[in-house]
Amino acid sequence: MAEKKVSNWREEATQLQLKGLTEVEIAKRIWREYQRCFKSEASCARTVQRYLRSAENPGNNSDSFEDVVEEMKGSIRKKAEREKKREAVLMKAATDIIIDGVLDAIQSREHYQPKRFEVVHNTNFSEETIVLDISDIQAGTYISKESTGGLNEYNWDVLERQFEALWYGLEEIVVRHKMVAPINNLHVHLLGDIVEGWDIFKGQTHSIDHDIAHQLLDITDLIADFLDKCRTLFDHIHVVGVPGNHGRIGRRGENLHYVNYDYIVYKFVEKLLKNYPEFTWQISESWWQVDTIYDYNFLMFHGDDIRGWQGIPYYGIDRAAKNYRELLELLGIRYDYMEIGHFHMPSELAGVTTEKFINGCWPGGTIYSMKGLGAANTPVQKLFAVHPRQGVTYRYPIRLVVDKDKLDVARRQERTKKGQ
Ligand SMILES: [Mn+2]
Structure with a gap:
């Protein structure tokens, strides 16, 4: 059997839709095709799998594809925020260490006493x-x-x-x-x-x-x-x-x-x-x-x-x-x-x-x-x-x-x- 050429997933989906397939059926067919070509383990793969699972078990409060994508976005955002927070904490810690060091150095120094220089100025200038x-x-x-x-x-x-x-x-x-x-x-x-x-x-x-x-x-x-x-x-x-x-x-x-x-x-x-x-x-x-x-x-x-x-x-x-x-x-x-x-x-x-x-x-x-x-x-x-x-x-x-x-x-x- 000749290898099926996949030129464009969207086009493929449109073709299946014209044949009268439902959204879930289309997603399943495309997904099978996608896995056959790329054997993908990426996060998008997990999103699709999750969608298909919930579509197969409608009793399980079936989420729409959009809902699942939204949820995924939310978790990505949360992860980014966590990263940002971690970085801010690190920066603050580093600054605190420097400030503590300077304060220690200042405190360990003797108190400055003006030396009260007494200099006799030379006014015997050369020619x-x-x-x-x-x-x-x-x-x-x-x-x-x-x-x-x-x-x-x-x-x-x-x-x-x-x-x-x-x-x-x-x-x-x-x-x-x-x-x-x-x-x-x-x-x-x-x-x-x-x-x-x-x-x-x-x-x-x-x-x-x-x-x-x-x-x-x-x-x-x-x-x-x-x-x-x-x-x-x-x-x-x-x-x-x-x-x-x-x-x-x-x-x-x-x-x-x-x-x-x-x-x-x-x-x-x-x-x-x-x-x-x-x-x-x-x-x-x-x-x-x-x-x-x-x-x-x-x-x-x-x-x-x-x-x-x-x-x-x-x-x-x-x-x-x-x-x-x-x-x-x-x-x-x-x-x-x-x-x-x-x-x-x-x-x-x-x-x-x-x-x-x-x-x-x-x-x-x-x-x-x-x-x-x-x-x-x-x-x-x-x-x-x-x-x-x-x-x-x-x-x-x-x-x-x-x-x-x-x-x-x-x-x-x-x-x-x-x-x-
Ligand atoms: Mn001249």
Whole structure:
């Protein structure tokens, strides 16, 4: 006899119903078929068996199939509830054990007695050295209020006032900290882009108010005057310089990197101040310098070789820092801090062993940065202090605020000081 093919139990039942079989007869036939195919012992099998038993013994309060299913559901629900309860009891027990443990630990501890420390505070602070980063002046840059819709204004007059603001900022910070600890030395780190240049990009002549000769001569005077003033605050001033990209002479790569107006400005300033014994100079043809303050080495270069687009190229700077670490191993130099300019966004980036300082700029938002990137930065230069044992400690952004009223107040204070 050929195996009977069961495609669908419901269909089979419908067929039997059409033949006139009763509900019980259909259930029995299907059930036999089901057992023959699957020999099932599952709970559904028990439900069906129970139904068939009660249908065969009608005296025994015969339940309908639905009644039996409902009863089965009820017992499943009850079982689930029992499980849930058991789990809740377990959780509660576990929590109680932890709480008891903590309470025991607290109670077994001695009662806390304030120790009433008596500490004599050290006020004999060690000397610190001040570092002032100067870069990205881009002297000669001209930005009109009209062309930027009032977003920025920059010209030589603003630049001169910014030098005043830089001086007042430096003076206040140094005089303030001198009240606490000795400060004798200033290190000025010139990080490049001192001049704006005139043929770095196409049409640059439309955005300068000083030609390159006067950028060079006039900025030399401003820097020399500023450094000269610094002699009133410090016994010794060490000046370090690296060139930027704006001062390069010729197309990119046409001349060596030190064929650069920045380098010429540094050398001119050195010449102007050569008779003052307070100054020492570290200006060479190299594009990088390492300045040592106490036991800490400060590596500096301009930063234009680090590729970036919009904002701080974090990974590029990180990679440059690691590469320079290897490169300087050739000379047995290990550096602790890195200083760059170029990105116009004052920042400090932490690292495993090296902290990187990125200086701000003087012109603020240029037409290029604002129109192209919607970016503008407050003109800021970076100052920080170096402690003999702790390395760089406090750091200040000196905001080059040229607000007329604020500058007037500072000027008045200076006059009073001089007794004029
Ligand atoms: Mn630059």
